[in-house]
Amino acid sequence: MDSFASTRTTYCAADGVSLAVDVWRASGQPTLLFAHGFGQTRGAWNTAAATMAAQGYRCVSFDSRGHGESDRVPGGDYHMQQFVDDLLELARAQPEPPILVGASMGGLLGLVIAGETRPAPFRAMVLVDITPRWETAGVERILAFMQAHPDGFASYAEAAEQIAAYLPQRRERKSEQQLRPLLREGADGRLRWHWDPALLAGDLISESERYQPRLLAAAGQVDVPVLLLSGERSDVVSHRTVDEFMALVPHARHVQVPGASHMLAGDANDAFTAQIAGFIGGLQFSDAPVGAI
Structure with a gap:
């Protein structure tokens, strides 16, 4: 297979915040839109996106506001709805409805959008080690690491x-x-x-906890194909949270990746991309024009 490098571009959100974006393949079917987790960057997807691009898919990843090379919000006034709006805008900016690959926070944003927006801006979703209700201890461990070295x-x-x-x-x-x-x-x-640092200092973390009822309600309204990938060693997703999710989204497919933690793509990228490729291969797509974003 050919090797694909990314092309750097930017996207200006409705409120003027500039988001750093990478695109693999100017053309390809379908488009995969990768949304990273809290505290990560688009670089978390580099290996997976290059692998999927080599298989013929157009891949797009971006840094969420306040992360990586994207703009920080003036005054540090971050709210969950800003992140939801950014992802929705990016999805609608694609030449066709993309398949969302969302890890942790990125997956939660996707659930809100897919459950509340009609028509859904995604043709399918891959949720990476995240469910509408999560294990608090696992999330606290992540936040503790982020706060450990000010x-x-x-x-x-x-x-x-x-x-x-x-x-x-x-x-x-x-x-x-x-x-x-x-x-x-x-x-x-x-x-x-x-x-x-304002991401950790403001109300964003407490907002995420208050989002759980909204997430649970949205999950019950998701009507696009869904693949849930969880890590065998994850401390964020558990059998309990997966069972609840599968009851809310009975048409979803769940696969547990052996040996992987919450950082699933980094722990087991080959298994991760193989599962995505298999899932997409089972979906039916029609030809659509390809744009430049």
Whole structure:
């Protein structure tokens, strides 16, 4: 298969916030729209998107506002609806309704949109280790890691050591090249995470908890094909939360990926992309014109 590199572009949201976007393949069928989790960047999808592009799919990923190379919200006033609106706008900006591949926060945003919007802007969804109700302990572990180093790191090696401790299932430590998109050097020479600290300091986290009734209601209205991928070692998704989701979305398909944690795509990318390819291969699509975003 050919190898595909991404093309960098931007998308301006309705409120003026600029989002960093990567596109693999200017043309291809269907379009896969990748939405990352809280505290991640579009780079989390690089391997998966390149793999799927090599199979003929057009792939699009983006940094959520306040993450990576996308703009931060002036004054740090973040709200969940902003993230919902950004994803909905991007989906509608595609030349055809895309298949959403949403991890954690990205999957929750997709559920809200697919359940509340008619016609649904997605032709199908892949939810990556997330359900409308989650295990609080797992989410608290993620937030604790994000809050653990407010003063940053003295070197990339120090950051790699902390990531390795957080993700002990990964065999290889991240290299400086892999870490550069995840860290910003401050005026004091310290390296700090790419996300806006205001994401953790405001009301956004408490808002996500209050969203659960809305998420549960939206899930019950989803009428597009759904694949739920969960990690065998996940501490965010459990048998309990999966069973509840499957009762709400009985037409969904669930696959548990052996050995993977909540960071499923990074832990088991080959198995991850194989499941997506198999799911898409079972869907029927009609030809549609391809645009440039």
